Structures are given as C-alpha cells and as structure tokens.
Amino acid sequence: MSxxxxxGGFELxxxxxxxxxxxxxxxxxxADQPDVLxxxxxxxxxxxxxxxxxxxxxxxxxAQEGRQALQYSVTEGHGPLREWIAxxxxxxxxxxxTDQLLVTSGAQQGVDLAARLLLDRxxxxxxxxxxxxxxxxxxxxxxxxxxxxxxxxxxxxxAGLDEVLYAQRxxxxxxxxxFQNPTGASLSxxxxxxxxxxxxxxxxxxxxxxxxxxxxxxxxxxxxxAALDPDQVIQLGTFSKTLAPGIRLGWIRASQEIIARLxxxxxxxxxxxxxxxxxxxxxxxxxxxxxxxLATVRDAYxxxxxxxxxxxxxxxxxxxxxxxxxxxxxxWVRLPPGITDDAVFRAAIERRVAVVPGHPxxxxxxxxxxxxxxxxxxxxxxxxxxxxTLGEAVSxxxxxxxxxxxxxxxxxxxxxxxxxxxx
Amino acid sequence: MSxxxxxGGFELxxxxxxxxxxxxxxxxxxADQPDVLxxxxxxxxxxxxxxxxxxxxxxxxxAQEGRQALQYSVTEGHGPLREWIAxxxxxxxxxxxTDQLLVTSGAQQGVDLAARLLLDRxxxxxxxxxxxxxxxxxxxxxxxxxxxxxxxxxxxxxAGLDEVLYAQRxxxxxxxxxFQNPTGASLSxxxxxxxxxxxxxxxxxxxxxxxxxxxxxxxxxxxxxAALDPDQVIQLGTFSKTLAPGIRLGWIRASQEIIARLxxxxxxxxxxxxxxxxxxxxxxxxxxxxxxxLATVRDAYxxxxxxxxxxxxxxxxxxxxxxxxxxxxxxWVRLPPGITDDAVFRAAIERRVAVVPGHPxxxxxxxxxxxxxxxxxxxxxxxxxxxxTLGEAVSxxxxxxxxxxxxxxxxxxxxxxxxxxxx
Numbered sequence: 071m072s073x074x075x076x077x078g079g080f081e082l083x084x085x086x087x088x089x090x091x092x093x094x095x096x097x098x099x100x101a102d103q104p105d106v107l108x109x110x111x112x113x114x115x116x117x118x119x120x121x122x123x124x125x126x127x128x129x130x131x132x133a134q135e136g137r138q139a140l141q142y143s144v145t146e147g148h149g150p151l152r153e154w155i156a157x158x159x160x161x162x163x164x165x166x167x168t169d170q171l172l173v174t175s176g177a178q179q180g181v182d183l184a185a186r187l188l189l190d191r192x193x194x195x196x197x198x199x200x201x202x203x204x205x206x207x208x209x210x211x212x213x214x215x216x217x218x219x220x221x222x223x224x225x226x227x228x229a230g231l232d233e234v235l236y237a238q239r240x241x242x243x244x245x246x247x248x249f250q251n252p253t254g255a256s257l258s259x260x261x262x263x264x265x266x267x268x269x270x271x272x273x274x275x276x277x278x279x280x281x282x283x284x285x286x287x288x289x290x291x292x293x294x295x296a297a298l299d300p301d302q303v304i305q306l307g308t309f310s311k312t313l314a315p316g317i318r319l320g321w322i323r324a325s326q327e328i329i330a331r332l333x334x335x336x337x338x339x340x341x342x343x344x345x346x347x348x349x350x351x352x353x354x355x356x357x358x359x360x361x362x363x364l365a366t367v368r369d370a371y372x373x374x375x376x377x378x379x380x381x382x383x384x385x386x387x388x389x390x391x392x393x394x395x396x397x398x399x400x401x402w403v404r405l406p407p408g409i410t411d412d413a414v415f416r417a418a419i420e421r422r423v424a425v426v427p428g429h430p431x432x433x434x435x436x437x438x439x440x441x442x443x444x445x446x447x448x449x450x451x452x453x454x455x456x457x458x459t460l461g462e463a464v465s466x467x468x469x470x471x472x473x474x475x476x477x478x479x480x481x482x483x484x485x486x487x488x489x490x491x492x493x
Numbered sequence: 494m495s496x497x498x499x500x501g502g503f504e505l506x507x508x509x510x511x512x513x514x515x516x517x518x519x520x521x522x523x524a525d526q527p528d529v530l531x532x533x534x535x536x537x538x539x540x541x542x543x544x545x546x547x548x549x550x551x552x553x554x555x556a557q558e559g560r561q562a563l564q565y566s567v568t569e570g571h572g573p574l575r576e577w578i579a580x581x582x583x584x585x586x587x588x589x590x591t592d593q594l595l596v597t598s599g600a601q602q603g604v605d606l607a608a609r610l611l612l613d614r615x616x617x618x619x620x621x622x623x624x625x626x627x628x629x630x631x632x633x634x635x636x637x638x639x640x641x642x643x644x645x646x647x648x649x650x651x652a653g654l655d656e657v658l659y660a661q662r663x664x665x666x667x668x669x670x671x672f673q674n675p676t677g678a679s680l681s682x683x684x685x686x687x688x689x690x691x692x693x694x695x696x697x698x699x700x701x702x703x704x705x706x707x708x709x710x711x712x713x714x715x716x717x718x719a720a721l722d723p724d725q726v727i728q729l730g731t732f733s734k735t736l737a738p739g740i741r742l743g744w745i746r747a748s749q750e751i752i753a754r755l756x757x758x759x760x761x762x763x764x765x766x767x768x769x770x771x772x773x774x775x776x777x778x779x780x781x782x783x784x785x786x787l788a789t790v791r792d793a794y795x796x797x798x799x800x801x802x803x804x805x806x807x808x809x810x811x812x813x814x815x816x817x818x819x820x821x822x823x824x825w826v827r828l829p830p831g832i833t834d835d836a837v838f839r840a841a842i843e844r845r846v847a848v849v850p851g852h853p854x855x856x857x858x859x860x861x862x863x864x865x866x867x868x869x870x871x872x873x874x875x876x877x878x879x880x881x882t883l884g885e886a887v888s889x890x891x892x893x894x895x896x897x898x899x900x901x902x903x904x905x906x907x908x909x910x911x912x913x914x915x916x
Contacts, residue, residue: 071501074613077750077751077754078747078748078750078751079697079724079748080611080698080726080751080756081611081664081694082610082611083609083610083611083612083613083616083635084613085609085613086610086637086754089754089757089758089761090757091753091756091757092757092760095568095760111565113564113565114564116560116561116563116564117560119559119560119563119564121555121559121560121563124555124563125551125555125556125559128548128551128552128555129548129551129552131845132544132547132548133548135545136542136545136547136548137539137540137542137544138539138738138739139739140542140544140547140737140738141537141539141540141737141738141739142534142536142733142738142739143534143577143739145518174763175598175766175767176763176764177761178761178762178763178764179762179763182761182762182763185508186508186634187504187505187509188503188505188506189503189506190497190506190507190508191614193506204760204761204764207760208761208762209763210761211609211758211761212506232678241504251757273502273504275503276778278747294751300696301501301502302502314535314563314564315563315564315565315768316561316562316563316564316565316566316767316768316769317563317767317768317769318598318763318764318765318766318767318768324501324663325501325502326501327500327501328500328501328503330514331500331505331509331512333514333515334514334515334630335512335634337515337518337630338512338601338605338627338629338630338634339602339605339631339634339635339762340597340598340599340601340602340605340630340741340763341599341601341627341741342741343596343598344739344740344741344767344770345738345739345741346739346740346770347767347769347770356689384625484615
C-alpha cells in the first residue's frame, strides 16, 4: 500500500492523492481580470437574471413566512417547489411524483450524491469524451475509474458501447445529453433509445445531467432520457441556467426508492438546501412568466451563438472547425492542425481575450486540439471584437507555429493547465 | 466479498448497506404534528430570528448588486463574509487569515468535507459517547469505524485516551467541545490542553464542531480548541444558531494548506455556497448589532433553560438526573432506573408531548437511559406545562414499569427507533 498523502501536518485520505485544483478553475481566475474579455467561464448572462422578480419573491417570503423560511426544514425539499418541478418535468414528457424529487444545492450536488449512492472505490464510470470537468471531479472524489467513450456531433457514440459495457462492467453511465459541456452537441433522437436499451441490458444506471435542456434556441428537442426509461435513469436538473446560478437550486429525479436513499445521503452532506431560497423560488414560480423568461434567454443566446458563428467564420484561419449548437452556452472549436489549445490560450490572453483550452475535458490521452468558447455571457458586439482578436491570434500561430509550440517564456502556471490525477 | 446492496433496480455502493434513515428524523416527523408540544427538535427560536434585518439585507443586496449576487462565484466564499468571520474568530482568541476559511452550506457540510479530506474506508474516528447524530451519519458515508470514548459532565474523558489513541490509531478526533448535542456538557478548561497534547503526540487531527459556542448564557468560556493549537484543529462554525439555520451558512477554519484542499472537495460537492446568501449576510453584518442580538438570544435561552430546570425539578420522580448546561439548546435527562427512553417517548407522545429518546446518540452498546430535551424552541409557559406532562408520564412509568417495558401495542415504527448500521 502506498503511503497516504500529507498536507498541513495531517495524513489525508487516499483520494486526495488524485485530486488537484481544476486547471480550468485556475484559468478562470486569469480570465477574470478586469481588462480581459473572457469567453472562458460557462456563465449565464447576468443582465437576463430576473433580479426584480427574485427580489420581490424574497421580500414577500420574508415578510409573510419569514420565521418558517429561516428555520431548518426537511431534507427532501420544500413541498410546493417539488410540486412545481414535478409539473414541469411532466410537461416535458417525464411524469413525476413529488416524492420522486430531492431538492439539491445545484445539479453539481446531484452528481456528488448520485456518485455517493452508486459508486465504490475502483468502480468504472462511462463518461463522454470530452466530458464535463466538475462531473469528473465529483467522480474522482469517490476514487472511481472514468471510462471514456468517444462522442461526435450526435453525442455519445453507441457503436461499440455494447462491448465496452460488457468488458468494463461499469457502475454508471454519466452524460449530458443536451448541449453538452464542452462540445455543445446533443445525443441524437436515434441514439437515445439505443443507449437506454444497452444500459438496461447490462443493468447499468444512467445519470442524465440536464442543466441546459431548456436552453434550446433551434432545432427539435429529443425526449429526455429519463422520459424514455424513467426507472433506468437518474435525472439531474437545475435553475442555474434558467433563473440564476447564485441561488444554488437544483434537483434529482429518480424512483421513490432511490430518492429515499439519496435523502439520507443529502442529510449527512448538508442537512437540506436553504429553506429561504426554496420558499422564495417556489413563490416566484407561482406568478412568474417562466416560459416567457426562457424565451428571452433562448432568443438572446441564439443570437449570441449566431453572432459568434459569423465572427468565427470571418476570423478563423482555414482548418478550424466547429458545429453550431442548437442550445446551451458553448461552441467547441477544433483548431487548425499543428496549433495547440495552450498556444491559443496564451496568444489570446496576451491580447486580453480568454478562452478555455480543451484538453482538460478529455479523459485518458491528452488532446490539445480544441478550445471551448462560451457565447452566453457577452454581447454580440463584444463577441464580434473578441472573435476577431482570437482569429488574429490563431492566424498568427498558423503562420508561424514553431515559435509557439515551444515557447521560451510560458506564463507561470499556465504552461501545463492539465487536470492532474485522473486514474 | 458480500454482494452490494440493491435498490430501485440498481446495485448500490457498499456504503449504502450501513446507512438507514436517522431514527431521530423519523421521530421528529411524529413530533411535528400540529397538536404535539415538541421538545424534540434542536431548533433555534424562530421568534428571535432577525427577520426584518435579514429581509433588508437581501433587498439591498438584490437592489445594489443583484447581478453579481445571482451569478456563480468562487468556491472559497465571498471575501467580505470571510473577512468578517476571520475578525470574529480573532476576537474569540483564534487569529485567522481570510484564506484560512472556506464558506460552507452549514457546519454539517463542514463535517462532510473534513471527513472526505481525512478518512479512508475502515479508518477509526474518535467520537464522544453519546455524540451528535448527523455527525455520525456523515462519518458513516465514508465507511469509517466510530470509536466511542466516554464523556461526563466535563466533556470527553481524557483518562485512558492516550491508550485508546495508541491502540486504535484513529484518523480523526471529532467533538463538540461547547454545549454538546445531546448532553449540553462542555469540555472543561483543564481537559482542553490535555486533549490537544495527546492529539499532537499521536498525530491525530481534531475536528472541533462549534455550532453552539456563542450561545453561552452562564459560566466562563474556555478557549476554543483551535485557539489553543490552531494547526492541530479544524474548526467548524455556523450562523445557524446565531442568525438563522434556513440560510445554510457555515465555515471551516484550518491552515491554508488544508483549506486549499477542502476547497477542491467543496467544488466537486456543490461548486460553492449560495452567492446571494453570502452577500446578503455579509451586508447584514456590516451594520447589524450582532453582539446585541446574541445577548438577546442568550438571555432567552438562559431563561428557558432555567424554566425547564425548575419545571423538571417539580415534575420528575426521584432517580431522574440532569446537569444544568451553561449554554446551547439541550438538557440531557438520565431517567430513573428501570425506565427506558422508548417507554418515555411513547408515554409522552400519548400525552401529545415529544422528546427524543437518547439511545440513538450512543455508539456501540445501546443505552436506553436518557432523553434529550430542547429548551430553545418553546416559551417558558409551554416549557412549564410540557415538563409537567412529561413528569406525569415518567412518574406513571416509575409507578408501574412492567406494563411499559414490554408494550402490547407499540406504535408502528417507533418501537425500535435505533440508528441502524453503525459499523
């Protein structure tokens, strides 16, 4: 047995040997400097947050039920909020009872609790490649082995999955089926039933992380995986991209039996999610034009996505490639051959534009072939100027790649922005 | 290897075989019926919540910095809030830098994250006996073995601890040093340095869970364990008992090295605690008379505690015993010999008064000798009538114990309100 990791004079849990800060998180700190035009963070547009309606809901909640709203409450979550979520999922084709829902502190906690419910150390978890970074981090907390499965423009590749499931005997399949982070791709309607058929054949639960599903601005929605096979799928949702992330409200939807066990885990993890936030959002949703608000968000993101696409077409040198997403927050750009994501990151940040290098999202072999751009958080004007600058940077690299592929003075801490310690 | 537990058609993680709902949680549901006068839940007094000041702080935050307050934010927590906490801890004799603090969703999340940082499956954790139930639950999530150490009216017993630490080689010592839940006892000033000396000698980190430390209404405060040996102690604090639990705000205080690692774990667990709650509370604390508010809370709890003591003296039959706490929320009553906590629970609930049976708080051998009473959440008048009723129930049991020790018709689900699955 290898010695346990140490820090601060303490012997740590073995899992800590495999956990280091997210490289992207460090990059976001650089990107957050005031003079940097950032397309790095996966941030919703704050100017679209319904600030006044939220303020009114908090004010009314505190005025009319302040004492209850500030007291401890049940772990499962506030009844009226769960009823609203159940109704919403029903309207999306996923009939749901209130006791099939557990309110969480964002969908991230849903990933954590589902991992805690299902995963022993050493278990294998099927993930898309590339995949959501903080999802990987949550799995790493449980010392599991991520098994990357390729994805393409139609999402997770089903060809070969049967063999992988047979050979690897995973304990979980994790995916973002709609507008994935980082690729923006969605699992096609054709692949969904096939994925579920394989999951059921091999007895593997599916964790459907759905933060972006309601942010579709073009194309046709495919059914939620959970709608196609409710008992095989644990569905995670959140208000982070529809209302606001700062309130930290999400949910887990599963069978009653699973929710009962997740509730025990949630109680041990943090007792319950903020009573005040839950009651205020439940109150908001009583009168708020949620669909009207979503339409506004979709329109804005659709326009920004289109603006980014146009600007990239103008600015990017030959060899770059991207697929226009139908929703979500991200465009995933494959760089011209020979240009690395780190080089682009550095060249862009020198010009005070921030992007996210793509390789931390890949599991297994590093791939320095992509960058992730978020279009949700900047105006069309800024997107146009930012993409022009980015295009200059990439074009310059394309013209003289040698100078950049081995930089004499890499920026400290950014030369190797990889996520360490993946099993 | 034993087969993994199953639920909802899924194979679960091994840890789920040892996790069942908290018995106390089920009891609290019974106690929560509208016609029941409950002394069961460890609830702060809602009539003392500074509802208006909190409402103003949320309103101002949303009016003046609504977009930032509703956006994602850094995992470590909101700077001004951490600065305030650092100052407060400094004033309590524990000089603290801002980067020695991680904001958590209540102190419960602090227990969870500290366990995740330090504990491998099978590790041993020293706990007071009896101990905080949800702390035990958090540890059970990590499949560790709690090692109970007796406690008395001066808190954790130090005699024999050296041998226990030597023989068991625990990975952690967990305790509530002030006004413990359930006993109300505090670790004496004499024992504190001795505990830390032993912890240091054996290289065992100490997790000091301090939800009640600021709720002292009589006697002299002993120094925080963390103040006596800042590098050997991870300190957990919370606003749940001083402001309000429904906002779910707490913190972990440790060395920078430890906080950096806990931050990675927190990011994986739920990204960060509500930006809005953090900013609103930071704003509140800029102008709120926190010490004045605490004085009000202390006075009220002190009066209620005294009222409960007086009423118990009048109502309890000979043989019952309790020690008056100097702070916190609880009185821990040892029942007259031959009367069990379950019998008292049933007899009291028949009379529509709720208490918590003590045995779930014990680790190892069940002890049906105590009940826990919370005085924080009821007026002195209700405390007097409730204790009179409780005294009748216990007196009746004392008069005819045989009828109760083997009830013909136990209430469903309450006959065995034990916490299952302790390793």
